[in-house]
Amino acid sequence: MNTTIHATGLVKAYGRQRALDGLDLHARTGVTGLLGPNGAGKTTLLRVLATVLPADAGGLRMLDQDPRDPAGRRHIRRRLGYLPQDAGFHRGFTAFEAVDYIAVLKEHTAARARHDEVRRVLDLVGLADVATKKVRALSGGMRQRLGLAQALLGRPEVLVLDEPTVGLDPEQRMRFRDLVSDAGRGRTVILSTHQTEDVAAVCTDVVVVKGGRSLFTGTPAELAEVATGRVWVDDARDPRAVAAWRVGAGHYHHVGDPPAGAELIAPSIEDAYLLLLGPQAGEGMGEVA
Amino acid sequence: MLSTAEERHVDEQVTDGALLSAVAQGSSAALEVLYRRHASWLIVRLGRRCADPAVVDEVLQDTFVAVWKGAGKFRGGDDAGAWLWGIAIRRLVDAFRRQPPAAYPLESAEVLGTRESAEDLVLLGVEHGDLAGALHRLSPELRAAVQATVLDGLTTREASRLLGVPAGTIKTRMMRARRVLRKELA
Amino acid sequence: MTASQWHLDPDLVRRYADGGLGSVLAASVEQHLVSCPDCRTLLDPHVGAARLDTVWADVLERVEQPPRTVLERMLGAIGVDDPTARLVAATPSLRGAWIAGVTLVLGLALVAAYADPQGVGLYLVLAPLLPLAGVALAYGPAADPAFEIAAATPYSQVRLLALRTAFVVTTTMLPATVAGLLLPGSPWIAVAWLVPGLALTVGTVALSTRLAPHLAAVALAVAWLGVSLRALAPRRDPLLAVSSPVLLASALVLATAVAVLVVRRRDLAELLRRTS
Numbered sequence: 001m002n003t004t005i006h007a008t009g010l011v012k013a014y015g016r017q018r019a020l021d022g023l024d025l026h027a028r029t030g031v032t033g034l035l036g037p038n039g040a041g042k043t044t045l046l047r048v049l050a051t052v053l054p055a056d057a058g059g060l061r062m063l064d065q066d067p068r069d070p071a072g073r074r075h076i077r078r079r080l081g082y083l084p085q086d087a088g089f090h091r092g093f094t095a096f097e098a099v100d101y102i103a104v105l106k107e108h109t110a111a112r113a114r115h116d117e118v119r120r121v122l123d124l125v126g127l128a129d130v131a132t133k134k135v136r137a138l139s140g141g142m143r144q145r146l147g148l149a150q151a152l153l154g155r156p157e158v159l160v161l162d163e164p165t166v167g168l169d170p171e172q173r174m175r176f177r178d179l180v181s182d183a184g185r186g187r188t189v190i191l192s193t194h195q196t197e198d199v200a201a202v203c204t205d206v207v208v209v210k211g212g213r214s215l216f217t218g219t220p221a222e223l224a225e226v227a228t229g230r231v232w233v234d235d236a237r238d239p240r241a242v243a244a245w246r247v248g249a250g251h252y253h254h255v256g257d258p259p260a261g262a263e264l265i266a267p268s269i270e271d272a273y274l275l276l277l278g279p280q281a282g283e284g285m286g287e288v289a
Numbered sequence: 290m291l292s293t294a295e296e297r298h299v300d301e302q303v304t305d306g307a308l309l310s311a312v313a314q315g316s317s318a319a320l321e322v323l324y325r326r327h328a329s330w331l332i333v334r335l336g337r338r339c340a341d342p343a344v345v346d347e348v349l350q351d352t353f354v355a356v357w358k359g360a361g362k363f364r365g366g367d368d369a370g371a372w373l374w375g376i377a378i379r380r381l382v383d384a385f386r387r388q389p390p391a392a393y394p395l396e397s398a399e400v401l402g403t404r405e406s407a408e409d410l411v412l413l414g415v416e417h418g419d420l421a422g423a424l425h426r427l428s429p430e431l432r433a434a435v436q437a438t439v440l441d442g443l444t445t446r447e448a449s450r451l452l453g454v455p456a457g458t459i460k461t462r463m464m465r466a467r468r469v470l471r472k473e474l475a
Numbered sequence: 476m477t478a479s480q481w482h483l484d485p486d487l488v489r490r491y492a493d494g495g496l497g498s499v500l501a502a503s504v505e506q507h508l509v510s511c512p513d514c515r516t517l518l519d520p521h522v523g524a525a526r527l528d529t530v531w532a533d534v535l536e537r538v539e540q541p542p543r544t545v546l547e548r549m550l551g552a553i554g555v556d557d558p559t560a561r562l563v564a565a566t567p568s569l570r571g572a573w574i575a576g577v578t579l580v581l582g583l584a585l586v587a588a589y590a591d592p593q594g595v596g597l598y599l600v601l602a603p604l605l606p607l608a609g610v611a612l613a614y615g616p617a618a619d620p621a622f623e624i625a626a627a628t629p630y631s632q633v634r635l636l637a638l639r640t641a642f643v644v645t646t647t648m649l650p651a652t653v654a655g656l657l658l659p660g661s662p663w664i665a666v667a668w669l670v671p672g673l674a675l676t677v678g679t680v681a682l683s684t685r686l687a688p689h690l691a692a693v694a695l696a697v698a699w700l701g702v703s704l705r706a707l708a709p710r711r712d713p714l715l716a717v718s719s720p721v722l723l724a725s726a727l728v729l730a731t732a733v734a735v736l737v738v739r740r741r742d743l744a745e746l747l748r749r750t751s
Contacts, residue, residue: 084623
C-alpha cells in the first residue's frame with residue numbers, strides 16, 4: 001500500500017498537559033478518519049500534520065519529507081491542502097477574493113491561471129454562483145465549503161480537514177461527504193470527526209484517538225468487528241454494561257461484556273467506538289450505565 | 290448539480306427577463322445561460338459589420354461584461370434580443386473609435402450579382418412591404434447608411450464611426466437615400 | 476412590432492451566416508432575429524463551439540474578478556505586482572476602519588496641540604504608537620482570520636510579515652509626519668517621533684519571535700507609555716523632554732531589534748511558527 005504519512009510516537013505538550021502522548025498514525029491513499037471525543041488531541045495532530053505546529057518529539061514523515069526541515073516543510077506545503085477548524089476569511093473579501101488570496105500564498109502567481117484555478121475549486125464545491133458575494137454574506141454551510149475550496153487549490157496530494165462536517169445541517173452534511181469522498185480518490189485525506197456516521201459514510205480507514213494516543217487503526221469494518229459478541233439487547237438496562245441506551249419500545253441496546261444467554265446482535269462502528277473509549281464515552285448519549 | 294439535458298430544459302423555460310434579474314443579483318450562471326442563448330446570432334450579426342473576428346470576439350466579450358454591470362437596467366419584458374443588440378452595436382462603435390477599421394465590409398460584387406429569389410422577396414414583402422424593393426435599388430453606400438441609422442438605430446455620429454466615414458457624409462447619404470426611397474415608395 | 480408569421484429556413488440562415496446574402500435580405504433576417512428566439516437557435520451550428528467557449532472564459536475572467544480595490548490599484552500604479560497587491564490588500568489593518576482610526580488619533584493630537592502648548596506632547600507620545608498598533612493588527616492569529624490557513628502554505632511567513640509591516644509603516648508614517656508638520660512650533664517635531672516609531676515597530680517584529688505579535692505590541696506600548704509620560708511630566712518643553720533621553724533609549728531599542736533580526740534571520744520562520 002502507498003503510505004503517505006508515517007507518524008510514530010508524536011508528542012506535543014502545552015505546559016504540563018500532553019495533547020499528543022506518543023501517537024502513531026499511518027495513512028495511505030483514501031480517506032482516513034480520526035475518531036475521538038473532544039480534547040482527544042485530534043486538532044493538535046492535524047495541526048502538526050498541516051506543518052503549522054512543530055511536534056515536541058516523535059518521528060514524522062509525509063510524502064517522503066521531514067516537516068522539521070525547512071526545505072522538506074516547503075515541499076510538503078506545496079502538496080498539501082488544509083481546512084482548519086473555524087477556517088476564517090477576511091469578511092470584506094468576496095468568496096472569489098478570499099480563495100484567490102490563499103491561491104497567491106500557494107504560489108499561484110500568474111493571474112489568469114490563478115483565477116481559472118480559483119473558479120475551478122469554487123465550481124467543485126458548488127459555490128461558482130456566489131463567487132462575487134462577500135464572505136460575510138455567506139451562510140455557515142457555504143463558508144465551510146469555501147474552506148474546502150481553498151484546500152483543494154492546486155490539486156494537493158494530501159488533504160487535512162479538521163471537523164469538516166461540524167455546523168452543517170443534515171442535507172449539507174450529505175453533500176459535504178460526497179465532496180470529501182470524491183476528493184479522496186487518488187489522494188490521502190485525513191479528517192477528524194466525532195461523528196461515527198461520517199466514518200461509516202466516507203472513510204476507508206479509521207483511527208480512534210483518545211488522550212493523545214491512538215487506540216485503534218484499521219478499516220471501518222475492522223473497527224466494527226472489535227465489538228463482535230459484545231453488543232446485545234435486553235428488556236431491562238444492565239448496569240454492568242460499558243454503555244446502554246433505550247431503543248424502540250422498552251428495549252435497551254448494550255455494549256460491554258454480555259451476560260450468559262444474552263441476545264447478541266451485529267455490532268456497528270459506534271458500538272466499537274464506545275467500547276474502545278470505555279465508560280465515560282457515553283456522555284451526551286442519553287442513558288449511560 | 291443538474292444534468293445537461295435537465296439544465297437545458299430548465300433554461301428554456303426561463304425568460305431573458307428572469308435571467309437578467311438573476312444576473313443583476315450577481316449570478317454568473319444566469320449570465321452564462323443568457324450568453325449561450327444569444328452569443329451565436331450576435332457574433333454573426335457583428336461579423337457582418339466588422340471583418341476582423343478578433344474585434345468581433347472582443348466586442349462580444351465587452352457586450353456581456355456590460356450586461357453583467359447593467360442587467361438591472363433591463364426593462365424590456367421577456368425577450369432581450371433587441372436590448373442586447375443595442376449594447377453590442379454600441380460596443381462595436383466604441384471598438385472602432387479606439388481602432389478605426391480598414392474598411393466597412395460593403396457587399397462584394399459577387400454577392401451583389403446574385404439576385405435574391407422571387408420567393409425570398411415575397412417573404413420580405415410580408416414583413417416590410419415595398420420598402421425591401423426600394424432598399425434594394427439603393428447603392429451599397431446609401432444602404433449601409435440606412436442600415437446603420439434606421440435598422441441598427443445608431444445616431445449619425447455613431448454611424449459615422451461604424452462605417453468609417455465623416456458624420457457629414459452620413460448626413461448627405463441619408464438625405465440622398467431618403468430622396469430615393471420617397472420617390473420609390475410614392 | 477408584431478410577432479412575425481414567417482420564420483427563417485435553414486438555407487437562408489446558412490447564406491446569412493456565410494455572408495452570402497444581400498444586405499436587404501440580410502437586414503430583413505436581422506430584423507426577424509431580434510424578436511424571434513426560435514430562429515436565433517438556427518445560428519448555433521454556424522458558430523464554432525470553441526470560439527464561444529473562449530469568449531465566455533474571457534467574459535467570466537472579467538466578471539468574476541471584481542474590480543480591484545482602490546488600494547490594489549494604487550499599489551499597481553506604483554509598480555507592485557498583482558499577487559503582492561492581493562497579499563497587502565488582505566492586511567487587516569489596512570482596511571478602512573484602521574485608516575479612520577489613524578486620522579482620528581492624529582486629528583485629536585492636533586487639536587490638543589493647538590489648545591495647549593503641552594498638547595504637543597500628546598502627539599509625540601501617540602504618533603509612535605500608530606505604526607506599532609498597525610503592525611500588531613497586520614499579522615498573527617489574533618488579527619488575521621485566515622492566519623491558520625496561511626500558515627500551512629508554502630509562502631514565507633517572514634516575507635508576509637515583512638511585506639505587511641512595510642506597508643503599514645508607510646501608510647501610518649506619512650499621515651503622522653504630515654500632522655507633525657501642521658503642529659505649532661518646530662518642524663523637527665515631525666521628525667522627532669520617527670526614531671521611537673521605528674524602534675517600536677521593528678521591536679515588535681523582533682519580539683514576535685518570542686511572543687504572539689499582538690502581545691509583543693502591547694508589551695512595547697506599555698513600556699513606551701511609561702518612559703515617555705515620565706519624561707514629559709516635569710519639563711516645560713515637550714519636544715526637549717521627549718527628544719534627548721527618550722530618543723537615545725529608542726535608538727538603542729531600534730539598534731537591538733535590528734541586530735536581533737539580522738542575527739536570527741535564518742531561524743525567523745521557525746521562531747514565528749512557535750509563537751503562532
